[in-house]
Amino acid sequence: MKQFENLEDAQTLALAIVDTIPEPFLVLDDSFSVMAASRSFYECFKVDAAQTRGRSLFALGDGQWDIPALRHLIATIIPGQPAMEGFEVEHDFPAIGRKVMLLNARTVTYAGKDTANILLAFQDVTLRRQIEQEKAALNAQTEHLLAQQRILFQEMQHRVANSLQIIASILTLKAGSVTSEETRHHLEDARERVMSVAAVQTHLNASEGIDRIEVGAYLVKLGSGLSASMIGEGRPIVLDVVTDESIIASADAISLGLIVTELVINAIKYAFPTPRPDARILVQYEVQGSDWSLTVSDNGVCDAARIRCAMAELPGRTDRP
Template sequence: MSLRKQHFFNSKNLPTKFSIFYFIVGIIGIIVLDRFLNIYFIYNNVENSFINFKLLFLFLLFTIIILFLILHQMQKVITKIDKSYKDLKIKDKERLMPYEFALNNSVDAIYWFTLDAKFVYVNDAACRMLGYTKEELIGQPLEKIEPNFNRQTAIEAMNYIQNSPNYLLETTQIKKNGEVFPVEISGHGFEYMNNKYICAFGRDTTIRMEYRNKITNINLELQKSLDEKEILLKEIHHRVKNNMEIISSLLAMQLRRAKDDEVKYILKQSKSRINTMALVHEFLYLGENLAYINLQDYIKRLVQDIKELYISQNTKLKVDLHIDKLIFSTNRCIQIGMVVHELCVNALKYAFKEDRENLLCIHMKKIGDKIHVKIRDNGEGLKDINCLYKSESIGMQLIHSIVEDQLDAIIEFRNNNGLECNIIFSKDEEE
């Protein structure tokens, strides 16, 4: 609340009153002076005919008129100045009203400090947040509400904010009732009327901290649940792999007892196909990701297992393996693995011989949004390539079924210093 000072010249009748007062004082002065001079001249035997009471009275009247006019003009000027000052204050108040409204109705607490860390202004939000009135905070030191500061560290903080473009601090403040609560503070330095100040914005983060703690607890529970599910999935993949290995062992036992070469080959192929699928589950069990597999590592291991199963020690085989870094899902890896398995087994069965250098090329490249697969041997090739598209063998039927129905791919066989198979399919997997 501000007090408006009344100027001495604000009275409307002041020139008249002052002139009457001056007239009365002047008359009294003239009478006193006239008597004093009469006594003086009588005592000194001097003629005083030149002293004229009427002349003095006229002089007095003239000075009163001049004084009245001067005072009247001064009153007009001062009244005009006072009116202009009042109008200016009203305009300033109207101009500042939106800013004052914004400050007092801000959600954030706003404080102004001197560089010695004392309050010079607080808005209504700060008072509500801290429980103090403005009068209780103005002039008080920062440490009144900041238990983490003392006099020295508070002044150091003000100087640091003054020299920092962006200042942000998560701290605690204490209310009038002694309650401590978390708050986020941002501050900026500014200069006004040749004085330096700090403007700080405070936001009560109690609700945010509660939500953060809730979210943290929820995330911990979700992570715990996820870890349990990962362990369960790993265990499932491990058991599937073990079950497939049991089936593979049973086929191996049956293979050792079989006497017919064709039956042995069929059992060996079945065992190899099961191993191809079991290998995927082994990678999932041993890997960090339970949904995707590095195709490069998988194919390299698959080819090694096929060599050990089908190639004798006397057969010299060089494998030219070039596979881009590709990450595929379990199903996609099984599909590609089965195709590679069948094509490699066919090459090992029909193209490679013990008395020469054998070569098996397996290339998989990512070109644009397509995956290009090339598998080639250095055997004699085939006279009738078209027979591969019409073959009734289980292996070729399996290849065509996977390539056409599951990979939605294009497959092409051709002779190129041996038999070459090219497969092109989309990089993106369909859900």
């Protein structure tokens, strides 16, 4: 490697390198006076070269760089370690306004000498921080709106559940007061339809989250509710639910719950016209790849009456957790 013929050539090259650095850049001596500055430093901070070189960093621009955080960095932190990266300084500069700067500093020592230089690079992250703050504010606002939406949704669901219970009670009273068997049958059938919707709605609300729920826990709760409301002590029917650990969208769960409720009610009403000790209704849900199947079967007079649903019949896909 060819050596420089004299010290001036080395200094000329060093100054040229500093001047071509795109980010604001300073070279300080061990007393924190500016030995060299990049062109981008002058352009970024609107300062004059003649009023910069040879002056203390903290005296530049009528003291605009006399920032406590920066003074602490240079006077205290840097002497204890050779480099410092990402030190953030926020300051209101007279000529350019408020800026947020990331400072990278490095101490350069020389063999056999007590003196040292400090290299100081500046990165303007004002716009980045502004975008981050706006994004954080927007996220906070969105979370607030979502929280309000959840409260309104829960209140609406509560009102819907109460309304369905009231409708079912009215239908029960009407069914008990009419003399026509046909009318009573229609009223009881309407009550069961309302109760099926109420059961789906109640157990869907009981699931954690609104967007996606676990099929197994949802169908087990739904089955328990149907057993409690539809199967009396005089009709010992066992309702079993067998599922895997699949998770589906709540919109799909509504359709799934309505299908299961309708089939279970039909099995309770028609599969066991006379009590039998081994009466059993089985609800099965399983996933194979991108397909799933739902089976509702019984061992009554309509033995193995079942339904299988293809993926195309309900929107969305079923995903395993």
